Amino acid sequence: MAQRLLVIEDEPTLARLLSYNLTQEGYEVTVEDHGTAGYDRATREPFDLIVLDLMLPGMNGIDILDKLRGQGIRTPVIVLTAKNAEEDVVRGLKSGADDYITKPFGVSELLARVSAVLRRISGLAEEAVPEATVSASTIILGQLEIYPERYEVSLGGQSINLRPKEFEVLLYLARKPGVVLTRDDLMNAVWGFDYIGGQRTVDVHVSSLRKKLELDPESVHIDSIRGVGYKLVVNKKRTPVI
Known part of the structure; x- marks a missing residue:
């Protein structure tokens, strides 16, 4: 079964780019272009990973992260930040993001980061049962x-x-x-x-x-x-x- 990804991005061209390239890699991709709608979708449906822009209408990415982590939802999140926005990177990581990508970015970097986070999370899940006894x-x-x-x-x-x-x-x-x-x-x-x-x-x-x-x-x-x-x-x- 294909891994499910949620992309929350309001810029239409970038959203289409993300959706197309991730779909070509075999992922099942859902796109939301509004912060509140993206948050609602993330709480209603199970996803393997969320690609989250920080600048969104309705509810910004930091608020989405804070609310998801506050509810105990640990779906891995990669945040998209503007160039030279170190403060946004820090805020995203403090709010529970697993990784970040700075705009503009190449498709190969995006795919590499998505794959790395998913492999890491998968590895942790596989180790969960024997680790619990230790x-x-x-x-x-x-x-x-x-x-x-x-x-x-x-x-x-x-x-x-x-x-x-x-x-x-x-x-x-x-x-x-x-x-x-x-x-x-x-x-x-x-x-x-x-x-x-x-x-x-x-x-x-x-x-x-x-x-x-x-x-x-x-x-x-x-x-x-x-x-x-x-x-x-x-x-x-x-x-x-x-």
Whole structure:
């Protein structure tokens, strides 16, 4: 069965280009040209991936992402951003986007990114069953408690709302507390070896995590190691249980 893609893009020429080339690759493509209609479609029907423009009538792409992730809908999303719009890229990643493409872009780049995200998500799904038996227990670090099978985190007894990729970054750091992990380590572990986005993606997610861990910075925090990467620093009040 063909994988189903939802394209939410209001510019007619670009929407036709996306639809044609993705269909030629064997995907089943649905197109919506209005933000609200695209959001409604994404919540009503199952899709394997969403290609989402950030500038849309009715409801912009960031609002769509926030609402989808807020409802627990984890369909992978690739956002389309304007050239030199780094702020939009950061906002998209913080809102739960899996990847981004900067306009103008080539068809080959689009197809490569779509294929990479779908392969990565498929790989995670295949590993879900055996992984559950390994990661079912709680990870406790200071006042930080992580529940891998439920994608839930609490700090000092207070629940922290994390985006899926933020959770995966924190989980990877928490499995090796005090160990310096490079950006490449994090990129490969969370986004996959075939991810073709930049390391800025890692920095954005770590920055967002830091703000959410400020509830109890004396218990646990993330240190930057200049030119290398990051490590999770824990006040040794408890022993991690994995």
